[in-house]
Amino acid sequence: MMNTQTMINTTIAHKPAGQFEDTRFEKIHNVVFSTSNEASICVAQEIASLIREKQANNAHCVLGLATGSSPIKVYEELVRMHNEEGLSFSNVITFNLDEYYPMDKNSMHSYFYFMHQHLFNHIDISPENIHIPSGTVSPEELHQYCIDYDLKIKEYGGLDFQLLGIGRTGHIGFNEPGSHYNSGTRSITLDHITREDAAPSFLGINNVPKKAITMGIGTVKKAKRIVLLAWGHNKASVVKETIEGEITSEVPATYLQNHANTTFILNEEASQDLTRLSTPWLVGPCIWDTQLASKAIVWLCKQTGKSILKLTDKDYNDHGMSSLLVQEGSAYDLNIKMFNKIQHTITGWPGGKPNADDSSRPERANPAKKRIIIFSPHPDDDVISMGGTFDRLVEQGHDVHVVYQTSGNIAVSDSEALKYAEVIKDVNPTFPKVDDIIRKIANKVSDIEDEIEVRNLKGIIRRRESLAATRFVGVPDENVHFLNLPFYETGRVKKNPLSIVDVEIVANIIASVKPHQIYAAGDLADPHGTHKVCLDAIFEALKKLKHNDYMDDCWVWLYRGAWHEWDVHQIEMAVPMSPDQVLKKRKAIFFHQSQKDDVMFQGNDTREFWVRAEERNNDTARKYHKLGLADYAALEAFKRYHF
Structure with missing residues (x-):
């Protein structure tokens, strides 16, 4: 890993990719950081250094900017430097990569809205120096508008620095597969995968625009300096293909191999498929x-x-x-x-086997009956991700507490909420506010967040589904805790940052239970997702509590969610399930009825969550069997976290 100053000093005069043996497969310079936060701060410092350098020479600094989740922390750090270190943007000219089409700039889905929310509203940049493609240009004027956008960049002497993200199709900006290497700013039809990835923000793929305006590959490649950000497991495959593969229009980001001053900034998860990291024995000693x-x-x-x-x-x-x-x-x-x-990772006793030699077992034998917290970011992650282990822990007599960190209300569809509201009205027509709730759901505009009464109803739906599932497994109601962490309660897909209050709430539940085991969701495919924030809250709480004596006996096991599983070499505890337990886990998942069938946030995987979970657990069992181990129906996997 590289520190911030080293990164800044080497970004311009870096060694060419492939010059040394350890990077001989790589055709684009890249730097791997342990976390996306650390990497983002480094990139922000490089941008700030460029702005100051230009100011010293009384020159404009022309920045090409990106949207999406990847650059959010970069913009946060630039705002912090403006507020705390006096970084001025008075000489900065910006050109954004893209915008949905059609799209009103005042819509919360517009990139105009995004950029002002995350950066422009908080710095001293002149409005006339901000250039973002307009999603309201008439179709008749669109072609000339795009030509003029490129000409405006040229008038300012070209882009000094271009910030990029990368999509799973390998797109940069909205340059989808098939884009020409010499393409300019233009309108484009979005790939279905790109629209799938955007669907959560739009509350469904049907609400995602089918077209966009984007800077072209040719426009981007003319930038003097390009930095591309990639975070998370779901970017690992396309990052490898872009850095190590052949140049092809099917992966437009590969065109950057021909740019003389490009650096990919990656966190460990996004870099994990690079040959030197995934199979280093193929590269050198x-x-x-x-x-x-x-x-x-x-x-x-x-x-x-x-x-x-x-x-x-x-x-x-x-x-x-x-x-x-x-x-x-x-x-x-x-x-x-x-x-x-x-x-030795395989055990039917996830809480430890009493009166047994535990020297080659993943968990301690003592105490025989443990106090256990299962943290669940959403109100169904517990049964989806570790339902078999959950059941085993309860059956084996441990004091199991389930802690739901967020209400999960945003994932309940309006139609589902309306159904429950109408049931309430049928049961009791005079129930307070029921007519108001029905009206608010019926009149809701997609861009508008849920009002508090609707959010409360959706939260109650998730809570009651959770209690039905935990009762089915055998957990008493007094051992089920709903934290409703404040960071989540925005009524929108975008959440607030983790706060001290969130951490305190998590620390308090740990302190009250004094657990011997904690299970937590370690699925970090999206560094800005709820799972990541919930895990950060647990980690911060553990730091706060670790000096207490009871924490000396606490072990933390991380499970993964419906999207990813631990690789076999990472697994430290594997809990087998019989065919009957697989069915019982499925039934527990089915209690979460609002998350069945038409799921709002299922990502790019069209399978239902129970199907994903079963197939993932079956696949883990098959992998173990192929290695020569016992043939189980399914396995749930865990990795220990040492705090």
């Missing part, structure tokens, strides 16, 4: 520790189609892993060691 050896052997089994105990010296030597053999002695010894390591 490795320092083999247990974790890397485990990762390599699981990979080798997949490459050869063999189970662990069938691997030979030749398999290791033929796949760049001869140095591991030299270190360990022989394939026989190495195979036994790795087989035992993975086998």
Whole structure:
């Protein structure tokens, strides 16, 4: 990892990608940071340095800016530097990459709204220096408007710095697959995947515009400096393809391989598929520790189609892993060691097996009956992600507490809320405010957030579904806690930042239960998503509480949600489920009726959450079996977090 100053000093005069052995597969310079926050602050400092340099020379600083979740922290840091360090934007000219079409600039979905909310309203930039494509240009004027947009950039001497994100299709701006390398600013039809990714913000893909205005590839490539940001697991595949693949119009970001001053700024999750990080033994010499050896052997089994105990010296030597053999002695010894390591992750006693030797088990035997908190970011993540383990913990007599961190109200559709409101009215026509709630739902405009009465009803729906599920599993109501963390309660898809109040609420529940085990959602595919904020709240609470004696006996296990699973080499506890337990987990998920069928925030995966969960658990079991381990119906996987 690189510190901020080192990054700034090396962004212009960086080593060309591929110059050294460890990056020989890479065709675009990139820097990997441990967190997106750290990376964003670094990029903001580079932009600030450029602005000040231009000011010293009495020159304009022309910035190309991006929208989306990736640059939000960059803009926050620029605002902070303006407020606290006197960074002035008086000499800054900005050109935004794109805008939906058609789109009114006052809509909360417009990029005009986004940029003013996150940056322009908080700095001293002149309004006439802000240029954002207009989503209200008439179709007759659109072609000339796009030509004029490029000419305006040229009039200012071109872009000094272009900030980019990257979509899962490999698009930059809205340059979708098929875009020409020399394309200018133009209107474009959005790819279905791009619209899927935008669907949560629009409360459904049907509300996402089908067209947009975007700077072209040719316009972007003329920038003197380009920095592309990519965060999260869901960007890892396209990042690898862009940095290591061939230049192709099917992945428009690959055109940046021909730009002389481009850097990709990545967090660890987004960089994980790069060859030097995913399979470093194919690149050069490795320092083999247990974790890397485990990762390599699981990979080798997949490459050869063999189970662990069938691997030979030749398999290791033929796949760049001869140095591991030299270190360990022989394939026989190495195979036994790795087989035992993975086998010892399997346990039917997630809370620890009483009166048993726990030296090779993932959990402690004592205390035999543990106090346990299962944190659930939304009111269904507990049963979706670890419903089998949840059931096992209750059956084995542990004191299980379920803590729902947010109300989940935003994920209840208006039609679902209307159904419940009408039921209330049928049962009691004089019930206070029921007519008002029905009217507000019926008259709601998509851009407007839910009013408090509607949000409360939606929250009650999620709460009652949760209680039905926890009762089915066997948890008493007094052990079910609803935190309704304030950061979530905006009535909009966009949430507030994590606050001290949120952390205090989480710390208080931990302090009251004094758990021996905590289970928390470690699915961080979206660094600005609810799961990430909820996990940060837990981590901050643990920091606050770790000096208490009862925390010495607390272990934290991370599960993943409906989108991702831990890789086999990362798994430290795997809990098997019988076919009957799989069915019981499915029934527990079904109690969350508002999240079945027409799910509002299912992302790019059209499967229902219960289907995703079952197939994911089945797939984990298959992977274990292919390695030569027992053949289970399903496995739920966990990784321990050491705080």
